[in-house]
Structures are given as C-alpha cells and as structure tokens.
Amino acid sequence: MTFRAWAGGLVAALAVLSAAPAFAAGERTGDARHEAGRKIYNFRCYFCHGYSGDAKTLATTYLAPKPRDFTRDDEKSISRKQMVDAVRDGKPGTAMKGFKGIISESDIELVVDFVRQEFIRSKAENTRYHTAANGWPNHERNKLAFPFATGKIPLDRPWEQLNPDEQRGKRLFLTTCISCHDHARTEDPGPVWGGRPLSYPRNHFDPGDYTAPPPTKVDAIASASPYQLHDVIPKVPGLSPAEKRGEKLYQANCAFCHAATGTGKNWIGSFMEPHPRDLTAPAFMRDMTRGRLAHTIREGLPNTSMPAWKSVLKADEIDAIVAYVSRVFHPVKP
DSSP, rough: OOOOHHHHHHHHHHHHHHHHOOOOSSSHHHHHHHHHHHHHHHHTTTHOTTTSSOOSHHHHHSSSSSOOOOGGOOTTOOOOOHHHHHHOOOOOSSSSOOOBBOOOHHHHHHHHHHHHHIIIEEEEEEEEOOSGGGTTTTTTHHHHHHHHHHSSSSSOOOOOOOOGGHHHHHHIIIIIIHHHHOOOOOOOOSSOOOOOSSSSTTTOOOOTTSSSOOHHHHHHTTTTTTTGGGGGOOOOOTTHHHHHHHHHHHHHHTTHHOOTTTSSHHHHHSSSSSSOTTTOOOOOOOOOOOOOOHHHHHHHOOSSOOOOOTSOOOOOHHHHHHHHHHTOOOOBOO
C-alpha cells in the first residue's frame, strides 16, 4: 500500500467514525427500510464509493486498491453475505474498514440491502451532492469549472493550451473548488510524497529533491552544515554486482532516514524519534546477522518509523541491500 493510499484510508476511516442515526432491527420495512439504508450509506460510504456507488470519488484517486464500483456488479458477482461480512469486518489490505462496534448488525444489513437494490440491481443515481437541498443553489453558475472537477480537462494542462473559457474555469476551480476536489485529474501527478525541510539546508541544497545530484564533500564543507556531510554517498571501490545493486536500492529507499553514510545523522534522521539506527555503530552492528537485518527490513520495527518493506522490495533486493550494508557500513555476520 502506497503512502497516498494509507493517507486516503486514514481520511476515509475518520470520515466514518462520527455519530450517525441508527435503526433498530425490524424498525424499517419496504420503502422506509430502503430509505433508512440510503441514509446510512450517504453518511458512511459516499466518501469512497460515491453517492452513485460508482467509486468516482476523490478518495479513488489516491487509494490502492481502489474502492469497489458497485455499478459494475450483478447479483452473481458478489453475494449478500460477502457484502455483510465486508461491512462488518472490513477487507484486509484495503482502505475498507470494519464497522462492527460502530453501527449495529441491523444497520449493516440495511446499508448492504440498499446498495444491492440501488446500485447493483437498479443502477440508480441515488443522491446528487451539489443540490439546493445540500446547500448548493444554482450550482450551474459554476459550470466553467466542471471539466476540471470531473477530470475532463487535466488540471496541469498549460494555461496557453486553454481557451479563454477554460482559463476562467481553471481559475474558478483553483480559487473555489479545489478545497474539496483537491488535485482533480493531472497528467503528471508528481511524487506521492517527499521531504522538504523548513529551516535547513543552506546553499540551496534540498534533501527532498531527488532530481538533484547528491552533494560532494566539498559541497558539504561549504554549506557549513553538520548534516549535509552525511548526505554524501560513500565511494567504495570494488563493489560486487550485488553490492552495486544494493547501493542503488539503499540510496533510493533507505538513505532518506538512515543517511547516505548509514549513520542516521542526516537532517531528517536527526529529528526522528527514536533516531534511525546507526548502521556504522560497532556496539550495535557487531552482533547483527544477515538474517536479522533482512527480517527487520522486510517486516519493519514496531513503535519506530522503520516501515515494513516486504510489499515494496523483493527478497533478492533486500539481500542486495544487506550485502551493501555489510560491505560499506559494518560487516554483518552470516
């Protein structure tokens, strides 16, 4: 799961934890029961799955895997029991959290039956968001911005390629709509996340700028900074193919926290608590084994900022990083 997906899942989870009307078992029947399910869905589920159940939402743009599009289902593709179980217990590996303990079992059945009738069987629209009843009278007056909100026109299309109406629509979107619609659709979304220091560094060096060449020792001394020296990649002759591969992987993935020198004494690492492990420290590394180091990279360390890389790096890539650490920073026992 990417950082963007994790962040989206967190926002989605927060969106559903507020209090909402509950309905007792057997309280609603027929149309009233369906409307009760609609009320729960429109409060709890729209953020990810959309008011029309088609998952055309802002959340969908940054969640992986994406929320389910119920309009593409039929009654055979997903059973009622599967849906009840998913709403109650959640879906591991996705942003779909379980609602057990948040809403009652009868409310879970209400919202599942609503989804099955409204979206899976009827392919109905449910409720539009930008209506007068929702506080949006005469929303058509903003129609110039609609192509950017719906993604018909990418938000990063150059101004000079837009006609006058599209330019006015983009300005309207950027000044009014973007607070909810966020980035809309872009042809080049850029990095999912990156570090950007607020006070350090000097001499225009930015450790969050991965497009810039790494600093040299001369740069580090000239910057008068105790941190930049640890962003200089060590030059070690005679690296094996596996160690060279490990160098590339380490510097691209691990150096952000542990520093290019493995010390954790770079600008970012110095502010983390607990500090990233100093991979050059004999007191710690003398008892380190290849298996233990590979396990830590693969599974992460609880209660620290060390994440699990098993969904990002393959086993042979982790082994290459271990080989590089053992050769460049401190020997690691077999």
